[in-house]
Amino acid sequence: MSKPIAPRVLDWFDTFGRKDLPWQKQLLPYPVWISEIMLQQTQVSTVIPYFERFMLRFPEVADLASAHLDEVLALWTGLGYYARARNLHKTARMITQDWGGALPSRQADLMTLPGIGRSTAGAIAAICYGEAVAILDGNVKRVIARHFAISGWPGQSKTAQALWAHAEAQTPSARVADYTQAMMDLGATVCTTKRPRCFACPLETSCLAKKGNRIDEYPGKKPKRAKPKKSTAMLIIRTGRGDIRLVQRPAEGIWGGLYSFPECGVEDLETLLPSTAITQIHLPAFKHQFTHFELSIQPVLIDIQRRRDVSRVPNEAWLKPDQPPTFGLSRPAERIIKAVAQYPLP
Numbered sequence: 001m002s003k004p005i006a007p008r009v010l011d012w013f014d015t016f017g018r019k020d021l022p023w024q025k026q027l028l029p030y031p032v033w034i035s036e037i038m039l040q041q042t043q044v045s046t047v048i049p050y051f052e053r054f055m056l057r058f059p060e061v062a063d064l065a066s067a068h069l070d071e072v073l074a075l076w077t078g079l080g081y082y083a084r085a086r087n088l089h090k091t092a093r094m095i096t097q098d099w100g101g102a103l104p105s106r107q108a109d110l111m112t113l114p115g116i117g118r119s120t121a122g123a124i125a126a127i128c129y130g131e132a133v134a135i136l137d138g139n140v141k142r143v144i145a146r147h148f149a150i151s152g153w154p155g156q157s158k159t160a161q162a163l164w165a166h167a168e169a170q171t172p173s174a175r176v177a178d179y180t181q182a183m184m185d186l187g188a189t190v191c192t193t194k195r196p197r198c199f200a201c202p203l204e205t206s207c208l209a210k211k212g213n214r215i216d217e218y219p220g221k222k223p224k225r226a227k228p229k230k231s232t233a234m235l236i237i238r239t240g241r242g243d244i245r246l247v248q249r250p251a252e253g254i255w256g257g258l259y260s261f262p263e264c265g266v267e268d269l270e271t272l273l274p275s276t277a278i279t280q281i282h283l284p285a286f287k288h289q290f291t292h293f294e295l296s297i298q299p300v301l302i303d304i305q306r307r308r309d310v311s312r313v314p315n316e317a318w319l320k321p322d323q324p325p326t327f328g329l330s331r332p333a334e335r336i337i338k339a340v341a342q343y344p345l346p
């Protein structure tokens with residue numbers, strides 16, 4: 001059994017760790033929770049402006065709980081993985097109703113809330129309340145997998161169990177808040193996915209991946225399977241004033257609750273084009289990747305004179321040019337709206 005890593009990681013953190021990120025100012029549970037959710041799948045530099053806007057609009061849990069979901073999704077637009085925003089909103093309401101307005105302090109209780117998994121619950125409990133529990137976010141997984149040479153893809157339960165066992169064994173009972181932040185920081189700034197800076201790492205002398213010159217093998221990659229391919233056409237109806245019609249997606253499923261364009265099969269396009277169309281332009285097609293399939297999107301810009309030239313559809317909203325949306329947009333809708341701006345009104 002090698003020496004515990006905590007003393008070296010803490011020493012490193014004292015000198016090099018980041019301590020001035022916006023959510024580190026006071027390490028209160030609400031901002032730490034918001035930052036932890038935003039940081040899932042997203043880098044710190046991208047998260048910071050989103051976090052600041054979010055906290056300005058929803059400074060307390062109660063503000064988030066009483067907000068309309070559309071507004072929460074609007075502030076999330078661009079961050080992706082919108083289930084995170086929907087769960088934040090749902091959880092804020094549960095905290096207000098069932099927990100007296102304060103986040104629970106124990107990892108086990110935090111894990112009962114929507115969108116808060118074992119690692120996020122561990123991070124909040126350790127950082128804000130000093131509970132000596134382990135975390136295993138993407139950054140920590142990488143450090144642990146490399147340092148202890150844990151092979152296999154972390155998505156497989158055997159590998160995940162081994163990683164958790166090591167993470168737990170290394171978690172100290174003293175200074176657990178600092179240790180937790182230090183491990184996340186080490187993964188984010190030194191033991192990076194590509195070109196880790198082992199020369200600056202406090203664990204270099206005991207790191208098994210480094211010793212065996214096999215850093216690239218850890219953590220193991222997800223076994224590759226060809227993704228199914230799907231295709232769709234998106235109909236962008238634009239009026240003579242430049243208003244663009246969007247439609248809210250159903251609450252569940254892809255882009256749930258966000259606004260996007262009405263869709264149809266590419267083969268149905270001709271039959272669905274409104275007879276009042278002045279022009280129709282096929283914009284450049286593009287691909288959008290989901291974790292479980294690839295979607296080819298053919299946007300079609302249809303110019304009409306007035307809104308009433310097309311029949312109303314349920315849950316429609318019109319976006320005026322040069323006005324920021326007050327609702328969340330799907331990623332492709334955002335991209336298409338930018339592209340449409342390049343096409344002058346007829």
Ligand code: SF4
Nearest residue numbers: 191196198201204207
């Ligand atoms: S020595 Fe290199 S590979 Fe090992 S934990 Fe440190 S940065 Fe990562």
